[in-house]
Amino acid sequence: MGAILDILVTAFQFMGNYITEYLKNAQQGIALFFTFKNLLAVFGGVGIGIFGGAIPGITITMSVALTMPFIFHMEPLTGLSLLLGVYVGAIYGGSISAILLNTPGTPAAACTAMDGFALSRQGKAGKALELANWSSCVGDIVSTTIVILVCPLLGNLALYFGSPEYFALIVFAITITAAVAGQSMVKGLIAGGLGFLVATVGMDPFVGTGRFDFGSLQLTKGFSFVPLLIGLFAIPEVMLQLNRSRSMKGKARITTVESSDPSDSRLTWSEFRGCFRHMVRGGIIGLILGCIPGLGATPSAFVSYERAKRASKHPEKFGEGSLEGLAAAEAGNNGVNGATLVPLLTLGIPGDVITAVMLGAFMIFDLQPGPLLFMEHIDVIFGLFCALIMCDVALRLVGMVFIRYARRVSTSVPTSMIFPAIVVLCIFGSYAINNSVFDILTMLAFGILGYVMTMYEIASVPFLIAFVLAPMLERGLRRSLALSGGDPLIFFQRPIAIGFFVLTAIAIISLYRGARRKMR
Amino acid sequence: MSLFATRRGSPLHMWGKASRDIVHYLTFAACGAPVTVRTNPINYLLRYLKERSQYKDFYFGVILLLFCLTTIFWLIPAEVSIGYLAHGTVVGPSFFPYAMCLTLLFLSILLIHISPETSQYITRAEDKVVSRIVIALIIILFATYYVIPLIGMVPAGILVMFVLMQIFGFPKWYLSLGFASVFVILLFLFLEKLAQVRIPRGMLFEGLY
Numbered sequence: 235m236g237a238i239l240d241i242l243v244t245a246f247q248f249m250g251n252y253i254t255e256y257l258k259n260a261q262q263g264i265a266l267f268f269t270f271k272n273l274l275a276v277f278g279g280v281g282i283g284i285f286g287g288a289i290p291g292i293t294i295t296m297s298v299a300l301t302m303p304f305i306f307h308m309e310p311l312t313g314l315s316l317l318l319g320v321y322v323g324a325i326y327g328g329s330i331s332a333i334l335l336n337t338p339g340t341p342a343a344a345c346t347a348m349d350g351f352a353l354s355r356q357g358k359a360g361k362a363l364e365l366a367n368w369s370s371c372v373g374d375i376v377s378t379t380i381v382i383l384v385c386p387l388l389g390n391l392a393l394y395f396g397s398p399e400y401f402a403l404i405v406f407a408i409t410i411t412a413a414v415a416g417q418s419m420v421k422g423l424i425a426g427g428l429g430f431l432v433a434t435v436g437m438d439p440f441v442g443t444g445r446f447d448f449g450s451l452q453l454t455k456g457f458s459f460v461p462l463l464i465g466l467f468a469i470p471e472v473m474l475q476l477n478r479s480r481s482m483k484g485k486a487r488i489t490t491v492e493s494s495d496p497s498d499s500r501l502t503w504s505e506f507r508g509c510f511r512h513m514v515r516g517g518i519i520g521l522i523l524g525c526i527p528g529l530g531a532t533p534s535a536f537v538s539y540e541r542a543k544r545a546s547k548h549p550e551k552f553g554e555g556s557l558e559g560l561a562a563a564e565a566g567n568n569g570v571n572g573a574t575l576v577p578l579l580t581l582g583i584p585g586d587v588i589t590a591v592m593l594g595a596f597m598i599f600d601l602q603p604g605p606l607l608f609m610e611h612i613d614v615i616f617g618l619f620c621a622l623i624m625c626d627v628a629l630r631l632v633g634m635v636f637i638r639y640a641r642r643v644s645t646s647v648p649t650s651m652i653f654p655a656i657v658v659l660c661i662f663g664s665y666a667i668n669n670s671v672f673d674i675l676t677m678l679a680f681g682i683l684g685y686v687m688t689m690y691e692i693a694s695v696p697f698l699i700a701f702v703l704a705p706m707l708e709r710g711l712r713r714s715l716a717l718s719g720g721d722p723l724i725f726f727q728r729p730i731a732i733g734f735f736v737l738t739a740i741a742i743i744s745l746y747r748g749a750r751r752k753m754r
Numbered sequence: 755m756s757l758f759a760t761r762r763g764s765p766l767h768m769w770g771k772a773s774r775d776i777v778h779y780l781t782f783a784a785c786g787a788p789v790t791v792r793t794n795p796i797n798y799l800l801r802y803l804k805e806r807s808q809y810k811d812f813y814f815g816v817i818l819l820l821f822c823l824t825t826i827f828w829l830i831p832a833e834v835s836i837g838y839l840a841h842g843t844v845v846g847p848s849f850f851p852y853a854m855c856l857t858l859l860f861l862s863i864l865l866i867h868i869s870p871e872t873s874q875y876i877t878r879a880e881d882k883v884v885s886r887i888v889i890a891l892i893i894i895l896f897a898t899y900y901v902i903p904l905i906g907m908v909p910a911g912i913l914v915m916f917v918l919m920q921i922f923g924f925p926k927w928y929l930s931l932g933f934a935s936v937f938v939i940l941l942f943l944f945l946e947k948l949a950q951v952r953i954p955r956g957m958l959f960e961g962l963y
Contacts (some may be wrong), residue, residue, distance in 0.1 A: 255894060304949065306949070307949045307950060307951070338928075404877045418867050420861055420864055420868060421811075421863055421865070423857075424818065424858065424862070424865065427854050427857050427858040427861060428858065430850070430854045431825075431851065431854040431855065431858065432853050434850050434854070438847035440847070441847055443834075443835040443847055444833075444834075444835055445833065445834045445835075445847055445848075445851065446829065446833045446834065446851075447833070448833060469895075470893070473888045476773055476887055476888060476921070476922065477885055477887065478890060485954065648924070649922060650919055650922035650923050650924040650930075651919065651924065651933065652921060653918070654914075654915045654916075654918035654919045654922060654934070655915065655937055657895070657914065657915070657918055658911050658934075658938060658941065659899065659913065659916045659941070660908070661895075661910075661911060661914070662907065662911065662941050662942075662953075664943060665907065665951075665954075666945055666949065666951045669871075669951060670953060671899070671902055671903065671954065674898075674899050674902070675899055678892075678895050678896060681895070682892060685888070690810065690811065690813075690814045704850075708850050711845060712845050712847060715845055
């Protein structure tokens with residue numbers, strides 16, 4: 235009895251300390267975030283994201299990548315808030331073209347297109363857009379709130395992390411590259427291996443001698459992250475669009491029907507109430523799947539849709555213009571927004587391409603996501619939480635204005651204007667990072683590599699993740715071995731490191747089994 | 755046990771088959787038996803390569819294999835300097851490049867081997883994936899890179915955007931020129947005035963704006 239009482243007292247003490255500490259940090263984060271610049275960054279970012287996401291052919295990654303060059307001269311929290319805004323906005327924006335054109339602006343919006351476009355054909359495009367907007371907000375708020383409450387708890391791991399633990403963690407993170415490998419695991423691993431090799435170009439982090447620099451001063455610094463990112467994700471898309479544009483010239487046309495009944499374009503309270511539980515469930519599904527590295531928004535939207543169909547009283551309406559289906563898909567889709575940041579902020583693991591980009595952005599500002607970030611820059615973390623919440627507010631407000639005034643503009647912009655503008659943005663953006671014309675060449679070279687990879691159906695995501703993780707892996711290994719005097723047993727003497735190696739082994743076995751199942 | 759069980763036609767099964775053939779050949783050679791068409795490794799290799807050369811991934815695998823060999827035997831020894839400081843460290847600067855190249859070497863051989871499973875037969879349409887228009891785009895982009903030091907980024911940007919709008923099929927040339935000019939100038943003003951990024955003027959227009 236006494237022992238139980240002791241445990242309870244310790245638990246209460248821990249909770250008390252945690253809450254006090256949490257409130258103090260939250261206060262710091264709020265003070266840091268609520269400035270005019272940061273709010274403008276969030277609202278502007280959401281607007282840019284919605285516009286980019288709504289244009290078919292412009293992916294979320296491309297929207298975020300094209301924004302990257304403009305954050306360099308901002309303060310860290312402002313720049314990161316802008317990126318978050320673009321990310322959240324682009325995920326929602328994908329649903330606009332899915333509903334109006336049956337062309338999902340993003341892969342995650344494919345599920346939205348099923349019911350959204352059916353509603354458009356019934357003359358209920360306004361209602362569908364409004365519901366998609368509400369569902370995105372509710373789904374995101376549900377998952378973000380839980381993330382904000384729980385994430386700092388995981389940050390306490392920071393105290394137990396040394397170089398061997400970091401190395402084991404990165405080894406575990408590398409298994410993610412296999413999870414995002416696409417159709418063929420071998421090709422995904424090749425992409426990852428190439429990413430690692432490219433990351434070794436430049437100065438050696440320990441002895442300071444050059445690697446693959448060919449006597450060039452620019453190559454001694456290594457390849458910059460942003461030109462590589464832009465080249466890998468934006469240029470191949472332009473090339474593909476150029477190929478496609480030869481077969482389908484002209485504007486995309488809105489094929490929706492305008493209803494004469496004004497109530498068809500407005501969402502009623504009873505309809506919203508009927509869909510609310512699906513939105514909350516979608517948010518929770520998004521939270522769970524978003525926390526697992528490598529999954530992302532697309533499976534979350536489909537799982538949420540499937541669960542809603544099972545729970546609905548009218549499953550037969552799903553696919554025929556069901557409001558419940560639309561709400562579930564959108565909430566699941568947006569529920570991952572905050573959740574994908576959990577592995578990134580707590581462990582420094584990028585779970586998908588967007589979080590890999592975010593990791594790059596953190597590094598640009600000399601912030602190292604992972605356990606240490608919670609110790610050294612807790613104010614930035616809580617500032618980011620504020621940005622996430624404000625993104626939802628902005629999503630609702632900007633989304634409302636967008637639905638009313640700009641939806642037709644975004645879905646009817648001709649590709650002959652958009653893609654040349656993107657190329658110019660790529661050129662100026664690559665240059666602006668380091669004021670270096672060499673970065674434009676880097677962007678072009680990786681653009682060609684990205685196109686070749688697309689041609690051979692090799693996913694670019696493992697390449698990017700490996701490129702970001704490689705320096706950390708090398709540092710972790712070499713620092714640990716230097717500490718132990720070259721004894722590799724140092725990795726097997728620390729419980730956390732052993733834990734990560736066990737997780738890695740489990741991940742490899744499950745990936746192998748998954749691959750075998752797929753072959754059958 | 756089931757984890758390592760091989761299915762007929764799976765990569766592991768095919769590796770097993772290939773290794774059995776090699777052991778077969780070595781046994782014949784060791785016994786002094788005449789090398790037949792079936793057991794001749796050159797014939798075996800040629801037949802193997804001919805069969806796989808019909809698949810798209812085969813070529814990627816071969817290019818990657820050659821790249822890895824070049825890197826291992828030429829680039830790393832020539833371009834990764836060890837430096838006297840490296841002697842004090844346990845893992846030197848060349849460790850990761852070698853480790854990655856060896857991994858990629860293995861993966862490239864695996865890709866060549868499993869190319870019938872990962873890719874389709876090459877058709878004439880697929881041969882033309884790199885269309886002339888994409889090559890033109892690449893040439894335009896590289897030309898822009900070389901032209902920037904001469905005429906500066908703003909005129910180069912307007913030029914490349916105008917040309918691309920025409921390639922993409924924008925209907926009226928004067929409208930595309932106007933749109934390109936406005937867009938690039940706005941971008942220039944944003945970067946120069948707000949982000950404080952100095953945009954190169956080029957040798958011809960230095961001091962003009």
